[in-house]
Structure formats: structure tokens, C-alpha cells
Amino acid sequence: MPLQQKHLLGLEGVSAEDISLILDTATTFREILDRPIPKVPTLRGLTVVNLFYEASTRTRISFELAEKRLSADSVNFTTSTSSVKKGETLKDTIRNIEAMKIDMVVVRHQAAGVPRFLTQCVDAAIINAGDGMHEHPTQALLDMFTLREKFAKLQGLRVAIIGDISHSRVAGSNIRGLKAMGAEVMLCGPKTLIPRDVEKFGVQVTYDVEDAIAWADVLNVLRIQLERQEAGLFPTLREYHAEFGITQQRLERAKKDITIMHPGPINRGVELDADVADAEYSVILNQVTNGVAVRMAVLYLLSGNEESVS
Amino acid sequence: MEIKVKAKVIDQEGLQRTISRLALEIVERNHGVANIAIVGVRTRGAFIAERVVKRIQETEKHKVPFGILDITLYRDDFRKRLRQPLVQVTDIPFEINDIHVILVDDVLFTGRTSRAALDALMDFGRPSSIQLAVLVDRGHRELPIHADYIGKAIPTSIGEEVQVRLMETDGEDCVLLVEAPKEVN
Amino acid sequence: MNEIKKAKALLLSGGTIYDASDGSHKRLDILIADGKIKQLGTDLADGFSGEKIDASGHLLMQGLMDMHVHLREPGREDEETIESGCAAAMAGGMTAVCAMPNTTPPCDSQEVVRFLKKRGEEQLVEVLPIACVSKKRAGAEITEMAELVKAGAVAFSDDGNPVANTAVMRAALEYSSMFEVPLIEHCEDPHLAAGGHMHEGWMSTRLGLPGQPDIAESIMVARNIALAEYTGGHIHIAHISTAKSLELVRRGKENGVKVTCEVTPHHLALSDEALIDYDTNLKMNPPLRSRLDVEALKIGLRDGTIDAIASDHAPHSIEEKDVEFAAAPFGILGLETMLGIILKHLVQTGEMRLEEVLKKMIIGPRQILGLPLPRIKEGEVANLTILQPDAAWTVRKANLHSLSRNMPYDGWELNGRVLGVVNRGYFWVAGEARP
Numbered sequence: 001m002p003l004q005q006k007h008l009l010g011l012e013g014v015s016a017e018d019i020s021l022i023l024d025t026a027t028t029f030r031e032i033l034d035r036p037i038p039k040v041p042t043l044r045g046l047t048v049v050n051l052f053y054e055a056s057t058r059t060r061i062s063f064e065l066a067e068k069r070l071s072a073d074s075v076n077f078t079t080s081t082s083s084v085k086k087g088e089t090l091k092d093t094i095r096n097i098e099a100m101k102i103d104m105v106v107v108r109h110q111a112a113g114v115p116r117f118l119t120q121c122v123d124a125a126i127i128n129a130g131d132g133m134h135e136h137p138t139q140a141l142l143d144m145f146t147l148r149e150k151f152a153k154l155q156g157l158r159v160a161i162i163g164d165i166s167h168s169r170v171a172g173s174n175i176r177g178l179k180a181m182g183a184e185v186m187l188c189g190p191k192t193l194i195p196r197d198v199e200k201f202g203v204q205v206t207y208d209v210e211d212a213i214a215w216a217d218v219l220n221v222l223r224i225q226l227e228r229q230e231a232g233l234f235p236t237l238r239e240y241h242a243e244f245g246i247t248q249q250r251l252e253r254a255k256k257d258i259t260i261m262h263p264g265p266i267n268r269g270v271e272l273d274a275d276v277a278d279a280e281y282s283v284i285l286n287q288v289t290n291g292v293a294v295r296m297a298v299l300y301l302l303s304g305n306e307e308s309v310s
Numbered sequence: 311m312e313i314k315v316k317a318k319v320i321d322q323e324g325l326q327r328t329i330s331r332l333a334l335e336i337v338e339r340n341h342g343v344a345n346i347a348i349v350g351v352r353t354r355g356a357f358i359a360e361r362v363v364k365r366i367q368e369t370e371k372h373k374v375p376f377g378i379l380d381i382t383l384y385r386d387d388f389r390k391r392l393r394q395p396l397v398q399v400t401d402i403p404f405e406i407n408d409i410h411v412i413l414v415d416d417v418l419f420t421g422r423t424s425r426a427a428l429d430a431l432m433d434f435g436r437p438s439s440i441q442l443a444v445l446v447d448r449g450h451r452e453l454p455i456h457a458d459y460i461g462k463a464i465p466t467s468i469g470e471e472v473q474v475r476l477m478e479t480d481g482e483d484c485v486l487l488v489e490a491p492k493e494v495n
Numbered sequence: 496m497n498e499i500k501k502a503k504a505l506l507l508s509g510g511t512i513y514d515a516s517d518g519s520h521k522r523l524d525i526l527i528a529d530g531k532i533k534q535l536g537t538d539l540a541d542g543f544s545g546e547k548i549d550a551s552g553h554l555l556m557q558g559l560m561d562m563h564v565h566l567r568e569p570g571r572e573d574e575e576t577i578e579s580g581c582a583a584a585m586a587g588g589m590t591a592v593c594a595m596p597n598t599t600p601p602c603d604s605q606e607v608v609r610f611l612k613k614r615g616e617e618q619l620v621e622v623l624p625i626a627c628v629s630k631k632r633a634g635a636e637i638t639e640m641a642e643l644v645k646a647g648a649v650a651f652s653d654d655g656n657p658v659a660n661t662a663v664m665r666a667a668l669e670y671s672s673m674f675e676v677p678l679i680e681h682c683e684d685p686h687l688a689a690g691g692h693m694h695e696g697w698m699s700t701r702l703g704l705p706g707q708p709d710i711a712e713s714i715m716v717a718r719n720i721a722l723a724e725y726t727g728g729h730i731h732i733a734h735i736s737t738a739k740s741l742e743l744v745r746r747g748k749e750n751g752v753k754v755t756c757e758v759t760p761h762h763l764a765l766s767d768e769a770l771i772d773y774d775t776n777l778k779m780n781p782p783l784r785s786r787l788d789v790e791a792l793k794i795g796l797r798d799g800t801i802d803a804i805a806s807d808h809a810p811h812s813i814e815e816k817d818v819e820f821a822a823a824p825f826g827i828l829g830l831e832t833m834l835g836i837i838l839k840h841l842v843q844t845g846e847m848r849l850e851e852v853l854k855k856m857i858i859g860p861r862q863i864l865g866l867p868l869p870r871i872k873e874g875e876v877a878n879l880t881i882l883q884p885d886a887a888w889t890v891r892k893a894n895l896h897s898l899s900r901n902m903p904y905d906g907w908e909l910n911g912r913v914l915g916v917v918n919r920g921y922f923w924v925a926g927e928a929r930p
Contacts, residue, residue, distance in 0.1 A: 031399055
């Protein structure tokens, strides 16, 4: 069964079959990355634009590598223009870029819904590389890929997502994807950073990080942003670390095997202690490698050309 | 879909004999088994390759390195598809540098699959040589490619198709000449 | 486009007169001469030679009024003008609209009030200016309210913004109470609502959009009711949208506070679930609320807690709305579809009777503003709406009279065709092409 999506806007509504297909395909691409020549000619002649309205080093590099490993031509459009009102509108920008004959757009934007908006502006396949506080589907896919690599299956796995859930698109996509795959999800963070009515996703919520550790097989630890402190949502990074930080002591107290994930970049000593991040039970670097394979799989599966089939 | 079988060109015993002969020729041509490896092209080529490896082991008491190549990502008809075909894992668990690699496929037709397989293989290293072994050569080449080992050459018309049926995938061993199914879109 | 016409003599024949003041229905023809009702009677067509409108099968009623409209003139004549806004009002069955003061310049001086009155003079639709509560709508110093009322302002509001400073609001309510005009407040705690693009709840969590909690509205409603009680002023809650606010208004009324409120058609017909596709045409402030809020508003309209229905007609250019959700301005058109939506979503469903909802657009707004109700009597000015209440029609964006197009109702089937309106000696009849 081929992929039932033309775009990858998020994991909401994406079936377990589609997610499995992406992860299975990524397994193949993961193997390519270990070859002497880690490159295949598959997407030769295809042009991908990486449209990044928000500073991001690792996601952009990961997509760019995925594109290059598939022999696609890729172009970067990076702008840090924070004011969406100034200058050219998003619609004009994307239509101008499309007029240069491009096939796919990878987009990151600070506003939720931008990838969907772009599907209304152009015909190219759109891949969401993070929109506001909404979704970041490829990150969740690579997280699930990494977990599947370690645990063989996601069904029944207990994943606790720790941190600023409200502002996290990583959480947004992980919750949807993990639930679709039959995993159990618990959210943990300061009450000020847990979004309203989030239980309706079918997840548990706790404000006690030790409860989450005791319950979970996996901790997916999110980056805490200083600007949330500045917005008055928690008092200090110091207190955040004391109450929600993942430390060696907390893990030892739980007396169990646990897997640590983090979407990066890590604030060492804030949400995650350095020794935990570098421990053998941490799969953080596997996540990074797998990210390229998962993005290759997504690019490949969405690259079908409808026009040439009549 | 109704498929009209025109002839059974190789039966079960014939298939076994053909594979045995291919194995023998490979050993003979390479003066033994010391520096060779067998790589089959997914799907049926891989099973034929596996049988060749087994046959060589029976006669030579040596297990030659064996790998499987998935050429989906190297195909040249990629942009003509609406949805992408499933990609399967390529598994070549040995270094291919400086050895003779025998690429095994079921049917040699236009040569495009073999071209893709050659490209794919080259990305793994630099073998001393690559030789091509096919169960059936049905002609109609579109690229300058020829096989080093041919199980059986079967002259066909363009309206015909050669179907290799194997125990592992189809529940029987034989090669059929059938009328090509009409394109349904 | 069909223009307004003047007629020395006009006959509306075959219709049924519905008088909202006493609820009576009478099968009478109306003969109008020089803008006044000359005669009510049967078979007046015999021998009549002036302009005729066949109103068979239609209701003839007091002209409807929309007390919350953004006409955008002066300042954004690309989005709406007094003329185009009045055309939209007529298509929607209105003979009077209140113009909100958030224009450029804002309506905080007599000059702007007079400008609006002057520009409205040649219109069938009466344009009633609402002036700012505070100078430049800045929320700091109150405007020259006495002068503004004399110039023709019918109420005060900083709509679009709340009056955030409670002391300023207190002064405004105390001061304005001398002139017996209401203070219309856009209730929103600016800090709680800051950065919110939609209602905060399950849908905002799903869509990843920052939300405005319902309490951002109700906290200000509570404050304003307390201030109205303390000062004796009249607070009118604009576009009430939450169950919590409604309950506060209900209790305020029970306690004898001078508090009134209005509801928009979109807050009655749509909930935040409609935002699933990030349609910027559904972005307005206050935002679409939860289904529970929608149900509560319907109850409030039925039990009389809500005094009026008003559109909050807020035109925006296509370019402004054709952007990502976060960048789009708040606002939705409403004049031409308000009546149709109410008749479809409240009357046809059996939730309210036709007469009840018509009163919320005839009597409600005029009572709030202390304006006289037009009378359907011989010798009175003819101020009438001609409506076929159960006729269905389909909204076509292309046919709107408004200069803007920011509405999500394209293709919606609504109820209640407006045949025409009569007022100030003019009459207007809808053409074949309707919104």
C-alpha cells in the first residue's frame, strides 16, 4: 500500500499503516547511510526548497543531507524576518519560488498552520519541518524510528514527554504519532506549560517528574526556553532544574532501565544533566543519525509525480 | 487479471538443472571459488542467487559470500510513477572491493534493471569485475548489456512476457511464456 | 447594482404587516407619500399610478437595525465606505446601522461625528455614529462626551480595544451616565488575551495556536458590571461570546444593574471547531468559542439575557486575509448574512420563533441606545423592511455589496430573502443577484 498522503503537514490523522510505511522505508535508507558511498540517484532531477523562516541548524542540515543523499537538487531560503507583516507576503514568496520550477518544499515557520496554507498557494508537495506550537512530524517520526530500533515495536511502550508541552511542536507530533502506533503517553511539566484540555489526546498528565520516571520506559526530554521564564511561566531555570530536571540521582532512585531522548539542542544542566545525556542508555545521537534516514524516506515517498501519470 | 499461458519453457527439473549448470559455469570461469561473491537482485534474482550459492557449496564445499541488492532507488522510471514503490533492504554483508561479483537476476530483457543493479553495486565499492548471470535472456535490449551466464535464451515477441515462478515466491518452479497483460490504467 | 430611488408615491401591496411593538399581524397594503405612511388599508392598488412593490407572501416590518458595524470610512475606503456599507446593510434588511469609531482618524471629535452624519445624509440607511470613549482610543483620557452627543453620537466605545484602565472606565461610565447613552465595551483583559489568535481550549491545543481564554472576556464583563453598579452608568457588552460572561450579565440584570449585551450571528452559528483548516475568514475577536458557549448564548438569547443581535461587520481586504492565520487581522463580514444566518440556524431549527429574533434586531438595539422605535401608523415616517422569512437563498461571495470578501459563508444556504427596504423617503429593491 503506497503512502496515503500528498503532503506531510503533521501526524494528525496519519494512519498507523502510513507511519509504519515511512519507518520501514527509513530502515532501508538507514542502511544506505553506512555505505562507502552513502548516496543513491533516486531523486535526480527533483528540486527541493528548504524554506526556513526560523533559525534552525540541525533540522535544516538534516533535511539538506537527506536531499543530497537522494541526489535531489536543494536550495535554501532562510530568513530570520520575525515580523510576518513586513515585506513580501508568504504567498508571494512561495509562488515566486514555485515559478522557478520546484517540486517539493520543506518549510519551517513560527506560525502554526503555515504548511497547510502553502498547500493552498502552490502545487508542490509540502513537508512540515515545524510550524509554531503545532507539529514537527519528521522529528516525531525519527523519535519513533529510534524507539522501534531499540524496542522492536511501539505498541504498549510507555513514553513520558517532559518539559514545555505548551510550546512544543515536537510534543504535538509525538503525542499523535505514538498514540496512533499504540504507545502510551504521559506528559510532565510545570502546570503553566501544559496546554489546556491536552488530556483529550488520550494522554496522562503529571506535574511530578519522579512519577513520570517511575512510570515510563522512555523519557523524551524537551528543551526549556529561557523566554518562557521571561514570560513568567516558571520562576527560574534553577528551580526548573530542581523540580523537573532529569538527573542521575532521580534515575537511580527509580531503579530501572530507562531510555533517554532529546530533540536537541540540549541545555545541559537544565532539563537534562550532562552525565545522563551522555550515558549509554541515551539514544540522543542515534536520533540525529536516524533523522537523515527518516527524512530521506519522507522525501522519497512524497516524490511521486502525479502529472506524468494520466 | 486473466493471463494466457502460451508455453512452459522450463519445468521444475529443467530449472534445477539450469541453476546447477549456471553454478558450474561460474566456478569454471573464475577458476574456483576463492575470490568470488554472489549478489542477487530482489526479488526472484535473490532466490536464484541463493540456490546458486547452495549448489556451489554442495560441489565445492565452500560457502561463497552472498548478498541481496534492492535496485528500487536506482530505477530510471522513477518520475513516471504516481506513488513510490516499496523499498526493501539491500543486504551485502561483505566488502566488494577487489573481488569478482556475480550479479544474478531472473530475466534479462531491456537491460535497464541490470544497468540499475550495476550502478547500485558500484556504490558499494570497486570490485575486480562484475559478471552477470541470468536464468532467462529474452532479448529486446535497449542498452548495451550482455549476460556472461545465460540459463536459457528464449526468443520472444514484444507482446509476450517471460514469467519465472519460484517455490519461494510462487509455490512452484518453472518458467512460463505468457501473453503480456494489457496495460490497465 | 440596484440603486436607491426616491418616489413621491409608493405602494406596498399584498403583504402582511408585522408590528414588533405589539406583535400584531395584519394583511394591509401600505401607501407611502413623501416618505411618510399615508394610508394603511386593503385594495389600495385600485387606481394607484405611482411606484408599486408587490409584497405578496412577504412580511412588512419596522426596519431592522445593526448596532455594531465597522464602516471603515474614514481611513480604509478600500475595505468599505459609508456608501458600500449602507448598500450591504440594505441587502441585509437593515435601515439603520451604528458606525464603530475605530477609523483613521478615530471618531473622537465632533468633526468626525459630523463627517459621518454628513456622509450618511444621502443614504436610505441611517448611519448613527458611536464615538470613542477615550481620546485616540488610547484608553487614557475620556473624550468630550457632551459635545459628541450633541453632534450626534449615540453611544461611546473604544471597540477593538477594551478600556483597560479601570479608573478610566469608571470615569467614562460616570461621565457618560449624565447623557443617558450607553458605554459599549469590547470586554477583553489585554494581558490574558495577549497574543491569542483563537479561543483557548482543546482546539487551540490541537491547532498549536495561542489562545485567548474565555475568562479574558468574563473578567472584564465582571469588572464592568461592578463599575456600572457603582456608578449608575449603562454598560453595554459588545459581542458577548462566553457562557461565563452571559451568566454575569444575567446576574447583573437580576440585581438591577444597567447592563445590556448583544450577540453576533457567527458566535451563534459557529464554534471553534470550524477552525480546523486555519481559515482566516473565521478569525475574529472575540474568537469563535466552544460548542458549550454557543449553546449557552442561544439560551441567553431566548431567555432575554441577550438584548440584541448585531453583526460586528468588520471588512478586511483580500490581501490582509490571504496570509497565514497568525498574520491575519481579526474580523468577519456580517451585514448581508446576519438575518439569513439567524433565520436558518435559530428559527428553522425550531430553537426560536421568527418574531423573537426579529425583535432582537428591531426593538433590542433601539432600546439599548434609547432611540425611538419606528411606528407603522398613518402619518409616521415609513421605515420598513420587506422580508420573505422562509425563502432559502445561497450565499455567493461574488454578489456581496460590501467592498470586502472576508467571510466563510460562500455557498451556505440561508433563509429569509430581503425583498427591499424603505426609509427616509427612499426605497430599495433587491435585484436578482443577491449575496
